[in-house]
Structures are given as C-alpha cells and as structure tokens.
Amino acid sequence: xxxxxxxxxxxxxxxxxxxxxxxxxxxxxxxxxxxxxxxxxxxxxxxxxxxxxxxxxxxxxxxxxxxxxxxxxxxxxxxxxxxxxxxxxxxxxxxxxxxxxxxxxxxxxxxxxxxxxxxxxxxxxxxxxxxxxxxxxxxxxxxxxxxxxxxxxxxxxxxxxxxxxxxxxxxxxxxxxxxxxxxxxxxxxxxxxxxxxxxxxxxxxxxxxxxxxxxxxxxxxxxxxxxxxxxxxxxxxxxxxxxxxxxxxxxxxxxxxxxxxxxxxxxxxxxxxxxxxxxxxxxxxxxxxxxxxxxxxxxxxxxxxxxxxxxxxxxxxxxxxxxxxxxxxxxxxxxxxxxxxxxxxxxxxxxxxxxxxxxxxxxxxxxxxxxxxxxxxxxxxxxxxxxxxxxxxxxxxxxxxxxxxxxxxxxxxxxxxxxxxxxxxx
Amino acid sequence: xxxxxxxxxxxxxxxxxxxxxxxxxxxxxxxxxxxxxxxxxxxxxxxxxxxxxxxxxxxxxxxxxxxxxxxxxxxxxxxxxxxxxxxxxxxxxxxxxxxxxxxxxxxxxxxxxxxxxxxxxxxxxxxxxxxxxxxxxxxxxxxxxxxxxxxxxxxxxxxxxx
Ligand code: FES
Ligand SMILES: [Fe+2]
Numbered sequence: 001x002x003x004x005x006x007x008x009x010x011x012x013x014x015x016x017x018x019x020x021x022x023x024x025x026x027x028x029x030x031x032x033x034x035x036x037x038x039x040x041x042x043x044x045x046x047x048x049x050x051x052x053x054x055x056x057x058x059x060x061x062x063x064x065x066x067x068x069x070x071x072x073x074x075x076x077x078x079x080x081x082x083x084x085x086x087x088x089x090x091x092x093x094x095x096x097x098x099x100x101x102x103x104x105x106x107x108x109x110x111x112x113x114x115x116x117x118x119x120x121x122x123x124x125x126x127x128x129x130x131x132x133x134x135x136x137x138x139x140x141x142x143x144x145x146x147x148x149x150x151x152x153x154x155x156x157x158x159x160x161x162x163x164x165x166x167x168x169x170x171x172x173x174x175x176x177x178x179x180x181x182x183x184x185x186x187x188x189x190x191x192x193x194x195x196x197x198x199x200x201x202x203x204x205x206x207x208x209x210x211x212x213x214x215x216x217x218x219x220x221x222x223x224x225x226x227x228x229x230x231x232x233x234x235x236x237x238x239x240x241x242x243x244x245x246x247x248x249x250x251x252x253x254x255x256x257x258x259x260x261x262x263x264x265x266x267x268x269x270x271x272x273x274x275x276x277x278x279x280x281x282x283x284x285x286x287x288x289x290x291x292x293x294x295x296x297x298x299x300x301x302x303x304x305x306x307x308x309x310x311x312x313x314x315x316x317x318x319x320x321x322x323x324x325x326x327x328x329x330x331x332x333x334x335x336x337x338x339x340x341x342x343x344x345x346x347x348x349x350x351x352x353x354x355x356x357x358x359x360x361x362x363x364x365x366x367x368x369x370x371x372x373x374x375x376x377x378x379x380x381x382x383x384x385x386x387x388x389x390x391x392x393x394x395x396x397x398x399x400x401x402x403x404x405x406x407x408x409x410x411x412x413x414x415x416x417x418x419x420x421x422x423x424x425x426x
Numbered sequence: 427x428x429x430x431x432x433x434x435x436x437x438x439x440x441x442x443x444x445x446x447x448x449x450x451x452x453x454x455x456x457x458x459x460x461x462x463x464x465x466x467x468x469x470x471x472x473x474x475x476x477x478x479x480x481x482x483x484x485x486x487x488x489x490x491x492x493x494x495x496x497x498x499x500x501x502x503x504x505x506x507x508x509x510x511x512x513x514x515x516x517x518x519x520x521x522x523x524x525x526x527x528x529x530x531x532x533x534x535x536x537x538x539x540x541x542x543x544x545x546x547x548x549x550x551x552x553x554x555x556x557x558x559x560x561x562x563x564x565x566x567x568x569x570x571x572x573x574x575x576x577x578x579x580x581x582x583x584x585x586x587x588x
Contacts, residue, residue, distance in 0.1 A: 107475075203476045203483025206579045235504035285503055289492035337579075342483040357487050366471065366485045366584040372506045374583035379508075382543075 019389065021426050027253075027417035028399045033388040034426075035212035035381070041333050047424050048312050049075025052175040054161065054168040056314035056327055057081045057091055059341065061165060061199045067111055067125065071104040073329050073337075074169060075313075079158065080104050080114070081167060084125040089162060091169040092127030093155035103155070129154040163187075164194035166316075166325070182310060183250045185403075189257045189308050192299065193318050198346040202356065205340045207365045211377030213313065213328050213336040214420075219373050220307060220315050220326075221416055223247060223258045223407035224396050229376065230369040232362075236287050245305070246405035249412050253401050254311025254419030256412035261302035292358050295320035296351075309412075311419055319369075321352070322359040334381060338374075340364050433521050439566045440519040440531050440558055448514035451586055457502075459587055460494035464559055467491055468570045471588060473578040474552070485575075485584055497587065507585050510541045512549070514588075519556075527560040528569060537588060539581075550588060551576045 018039055021031055034040055049055060055074035062070050063083040070081045071094055078094035080103060094104050096116040103114040103123060113130070114123040122131030129150045137143030158169035161178040168178055179187055209216060219225070227234065245260025287293075295304070298321050306318040315326040327339040340363070344356050363370045384390070394417075397409025401418055404411060420426075443462060450458040463469065470484040488494055517534035532553050539549035557570040573588045 201481060203472065203481045204578065205473060205476075205485055207583070208579055208581045210582060229506060231506065232500055232504045235500075285499060287496045287499070289490060289496055292493060292496065353482070357482055357484070358489070360483055361487055364485055365580040365582075368500055368505065371583040371585060375507050378582065 021421065025391070026399065027401065027414035027421065028394045029391040030394060030417055031389070031391045032384040035214060035384070036333055036388050038333060040424075040426075041330065043424055043426075044330070045075055045077075048420075049077065050171045051423065052170065052172040053312060053423070054170050054175060054178055054181055054310065054314075055079075055158075056310065056325070057158075057160075057167045057169045059165055059199055059201065059325070059343070060089070060162055060167055061201065062108065063089060063167075065110060068108070069104060069111060069114075069125075070108045071106065073327075074158070074171065076330055077171075078102060079169065080127070081160075081169070082125045082127075089160050089167055090126045091158040091160050091167070093157075095155045096121055097123065097129040097150075097153045097155060098132075123154055127154050127157050164190055165197075165199055166190070166194070168314075182255060183252075185248045186250050186255045186257060186308065186310065189248070189259075189306060190316060192301075192303075193306065193308075193316060193323060199323075199343040200346055200348070202342040202344050202353075202360075204342070205364055207338040207340070207374055208331075209336050209338055209374060209377050210334065211336065211381040212333055213330040215377035215380055216328050216336060216338060216373070217309070217313060217416060218413050219376065220309050220328075221256050221258075221412035222410065223307075223412065224410055225376075226369075226407070229372045232368040235285070238287075238290075238293065243304075244405070245407055246403065247407060247409060247412050248403045249401050249415040250311070252311070252419045252422070253415030253417075255309055256415060257306060257308045258407060258412065259303050259306040260407070262304055292361055293320070294355060295359065296355055311416070317363065319362055320359055321356050322363055323356070324360075324363060336377075432524060436521045436524065436529050436531075436558075436566070437519055439560075439564055440521060440533075440556070442564070443558070443566050443568075444516055444519065444533060444554075448516060451588075452512050452514055456586065457498055459498055460491050463491050463494060463568045463571070464561075465491045467494070467568055469494055469568075469573075469587075470571075471573040471575065471584065473575045475578050477572070477574045485580065486573075486587070501585060505585065507583060508542050510539055510585065512586055512588075513538045513540070513546070529558055531556045531558060535588070547581075549581060552588075 019033055057072050058070045058081050066083055066085040068083050072079050072081060079091055080094045081091045083089055094102050096103050098119055098121045101116055101118045103116055120133035124130045132144055135144050158171055159173050161168045163178050243260040248257040304320050308316045313328040317324045324340055324342045329337040331337055342360055344353055362368050365374060394410040394414050397411050401411050401415040447462045450456055469488045471486040472484045488497060515536045519531040519533045521529055521531045523530045532555055534553050537550045538546050540546050552573060552575040555572040555574055556568055558566040559569050561567045
C-alpha cells in the first residue's frame with residue numbers, strides 16, 4: 001500500500017494587482033473589472049458603506065413605539081435600528097460586544113434590550129453594552145478581568161438622520177448633513193413625495209439578483225433603456241415616450257432624479273412618436289383590463305413618474321401612484337439583494353389603496369416594467385465575464401453629467417461614476 | 427355538509443383541477459391558465475411574512491380573469507427574460523370550510539426552475555390558499571388563490587405564474 005504524499009502547504013494565491021482606471025476615461029468608460037474584483041468590494045466597504053456617506057436604513061413608520069427595532073444592512077454590515085424610551089432613533093451594528101454574534105435574530109420586533117443568545121451580554125436600545133453575565137463569577141470563582149470596563153465596548157454606532165420619514169445612518173460622524181449631502185434639487189423631490197405624510201408599509205419583498213450591486217444602481221439611473229428594454233408600454237401602445245421630462249444630477253454626481261409628466265400637446269406630436277416606432281414592431285394586441293393602470297391625482301404637478309436615487313444605493317420611486325423605496329445591497333461581487341418596501345399613506349381612501357395595489361403589478365420581481373431589470377444585470381455579468389480589461393461606453397448625451405430636459409442620456413450614470421471614483425480614490 | 431364523503435369528493439375535485447393547472451404551466455399552453463379561475467377571481471403572490479402581518483401588497487396582485495389573461499399576454503408578447511420553465515410538485519389539497527357551492531383549501535407546493543444555462547434549481551416553496559367554486563358536477567374553479575411563498579426572497583424574477 002502506498003502512503004499518499006503529504007500535501008505541501010499551497011503558496012499564497014497570486015493576486016493580480018488592481019489595474020488602474022485611466023483618469024482621462026472620466027466616467028464615460030467604465031472598466032469591467034470594477035464589477036469583478038474582491039479588492040474593489042473591500043474598498044467599497046471602507047470608503048463607501050463605512051465612509052462618509054448616508055446608508056438608507058428603514059422608514060420611521062417602522063419604529064412607532066419605544067423598544068421597536070428593525071434589523072437591516074448598511075452595505076454588507078448588519079445593523080439594528082431602534083427607538084428608545086426617549087423617543088430618539090438609534091442605529092448600531094448588529095454585533096455583540098463580546099465575541100461578535102448577531103444580537104437581533106428577527107427582522108423586527110419590540111424589546112427592552114438586546115441580550116445576546118451566546119453568553120447573555122446585554123446591550124441597551126442605544127447600542128451600549130450594559131451587562132455581562134456572571135461578571136463577578138460564582139462564589140468568588142471566575143468572572144471577568146478586574147480591569148474590564150463596559151464603557152465604549154458596544155457595537156459601532158451610526159450617526160442617524162431622519163428626512164421626511166426616511167431613516168439614514170452613517171458610520172462616519174464627519175459625514176455632511178443629509179441636506180447638504182443631497183443638495184436642494186434632490187431634497188425637494190424627496191419632499192415632493194413624502195413631506196408631511198404618514199407612510200404605511202403595504203408589503204416587503206427582496207429580490208436576489210445575480211450581479212454586482214453597481215449594475216443595478218446604473219440601471220436605475222439609466223433613463224435610456226426604459227423605453228427600449230421594458231416593452232410592456234410600447235407593446236400595448238400605452239407608451240408616453242413623447243412625454244416631457246428630464247434628468248437632474250446632483251452637484252457631486254451620485255444622486256439623481258429622472259421624471260416625466262403628462263404633456264397633452266406632446267402626445268400628439270406624431271414626429272416624436274415615429275422616432276420610437278422602429279425600435280419594436282407595432283402590435284395589434286391590447287390589454288383587456290386597463291383598470292390595472294388607472295391612477296388618481298396625488299401631487300399638485302403633472303409629474304407621473306419620478307425615479308430618485310441617493311448615492312450610493314437608495315431609490316425612491318413614484319410610478320403614477322405606486323410608491324416604493326428600494327435598497328441595493330452588495331452580497332459579494334456577483335450577487336446583490338434588492339429590498340423593496342411598497343408604501344401607501346395613512347389617509348389613503350380604500351379606493352386609492354386599491355389603485356396602489358393594482359399599479360404595483362408594474363414593479364417588483366414580477367413587475368410588467370421591472371422584471372427585465374432583474375435579469376439584465378446578470379446578462380451583463382455573463383457578457384463581461386472574460387473581459388475585465390474592456391470597458392463599457394457611456395457616451396449617450398455627450399460626456400457631461402449635467403441635468404437636462406431629455407432622457408436619452410447617460411448623464412446620471414456618469415454622475416454616479418464621477419462621485420464613485422472621487423470617493424473611492426480610483 | 428362537512429361529512430367525510432363530501433370532503434373526499436371536493437378533495438378529489440380540487441386535486442384534479444390542480445393537476446391540470448400545473449400541467450398547463452409546466453408542460454402545456456399557459457394561455458389556458460386563466461381558465462382555472464372564475465370571472466370574478468382574485469390571484470395574488472405574496473410572502474409568508476407579509477401574509478402573517480396582514481400586509482396587502484403582492485409580487486403579483488390581479489383582480490378578475492381579464493387581468494390574468496393580460497398577465498399571460500404580457501409574458502408571451504411584451505416582457506423580456508431568459509427562457510425558463512417550472513416543474514411544480516403539489517401536496518394533497520386540504521379541504522376545509524365548505525359553504526354552499528364554495529369551499530376553501532390549502533395545498534403545499536414546491537417549484538423548481540430550469541433556466542437556459544443553469545441546472546434544475548429550487549425556486550419557490552409555499553402554499554396555495556384557495557377558495558373554489560363548484561362548476562358542474564366534478565369541476566371546480568378558483569374564486570381566489572393567494573400564493574403564499576415561504577420565503578420573502580425571490581431569485582432574479584418571477585415570470586411564469588405559480
Ligand atoms: S458573543 Fe454575545 S455574549 Fe458572547
Ligand atoms: Fe428598468
């Protein structure tokens with residue numbers, strides 16, 4: 001019988017140095033390696049999700065009572081958001097001060113404190129370590145080191161800001177105030193949808209997408225694809241591509257708003273219609289129940305669609321009366337979670353509520369105009385698998401990241417990459 | 427009316443209808459899917475979490491057979507996604523609460539999805555919470571089907587109905 005040779009310890013895996021992203025490419029050539037490398041993901045954790053940016057955490061409406069908590073993520077870091085007896089909202093890592101076990105094992109609930117299941121160390125609703133089990137030992141034996149102090153040992157805390165019922169958190173105390181971070185233009189469009197109203201959660205779903213999180217972020221900022229990939233509207237001749245609308249890109253680039261509004265004059269503009277007719281063939285089919293798309297007047301302007309993103313990974317959506325928030329969360333380089341929270345408002349009439357529920361067929365994992373977004377990132381991932389050294393081209397609408405009044409532009413995506421490069425130092 | 431003979435008869439009727447239902451989705455012509463429902467039907471796909479909390483929204487939320495037809499029409503004519511198919515495995519319907527010509531039932535399901543470039547993968551498990559109406563001697567139609575997914579996480583997208 002031969003004795004197998006002992007396996008030699010394998011040499012450390014050879015990690016190729018990260019290539020450089022040429023400065024002259026700006027944001028109009030995006031190298032595919034940016035989606036593929038673990039070292040980029042690690043740098044994103046440090047520079048973005050743990051850095052001076054605002055992570056959307058949850059809705060204030062989810063924390064009504066003292067002791068209510070929600071377990072969420074900031075990037076890939078688990079976080080607990082609470083409301084304490086003083087009425088204030090706190091956020092801290094979902095990580096025990098002792099050996100690091102998860103503190104919250106449910107998505108939401110109401111608690112007096114967070115006692116770890118492992119060795120019962122207790123943490124307050126503010127995220128402070130307040131109790132160590134068997135601290136003094138038993139009958140004079142055991143117990144924690146004499147010089148151990150609980151102060152400052154708790155899980156890492158976040159700075160919290162609440163904006164029109166949206167709770168944001170940052171791991172960096174020096175982050176700009178949320179108002180400055182967003183800028184007036186984006187701020188006022190969040191207010192447009194949410195200010196002075198009490199949201200009600202209608203449902204929550206999470207989509208697991210087979211691609212890097214940044215591909216979905218690009219997709220939400222890509223107003224160019226909307227009328228081409230999502231053929232629901234064009235097929236059923238419901239398209240309003242002639243609607244007037246535009247794009248707002250925040251000053252630093254990373255946040256954006258794209259919007260369109262009812263424009264009765266424009267809809268009759270045959271020339272504009274014709275410009276789109278060759279993209280997909282005309283059909284003679286139609287929906288038999290168009291009440292699915294019925295809507296009511298909710299805002300005092302004519303805007304029927306507003307997609308808004310906050311750098312790096314938050315989306316607020318108004319599609320007619322379908323309102324939702326989305327969070328884009330990395331799960332490794334090639335996978336992500338897209339969290340959807342569908343919302344209505346406390347003073348909705350039953351009829352208005354029904355309208356929102358029907359319209360929600362347009363969005364989410366099975367949405368008539370969003371299911372395509374679920375698979376397109378995977379198509380890009382698979383398409384670019386062997387081409388880390390090649391780049392995507394973002395030249396629609398020129399090379400600027402300026403706001404404008406058409407949507408056949410990649411300005412908002414270039415804006416994202418501009419801020420991304422700046423913050424990542426890449 | 428909840429005697430054993432009635433329950434057995436309804437269980438058989440529901441099981442037969444469900445066998446035909448999954449056949450049209452998995453191997454047949456999914457244009458026939460709406461025909462398993464009454465004109466005034468309701469069809470929803472939601473998660474166990476949302477269902478437990480009484481949250482109303484769905485991944486799909488359709489009212490009336492016409493909306494179900496539109497769903498299939500849209501899938502076949504308008505939506506874009508990679509070719510895939512399902513294989514449903516159903517449990518035995520558990521019939522309860524017979525009332526007049528309607529009754530309720532619950533059925534566990536397991537659905538695997540076969541994608542163009544992938545293996546057969548577990549896609550969804552859950553239960554159908556159904557309300558059926560008698561339609562003739564041995565046939566039943568769905569008045570209401572709430573598809574309650576065990577998980578709130580959905581891989582990539584939900585195209586074909588469950
Ligand atoms: S890990 Fe939490 S108490 Fe030990
Ligand atoms: Fe899209």
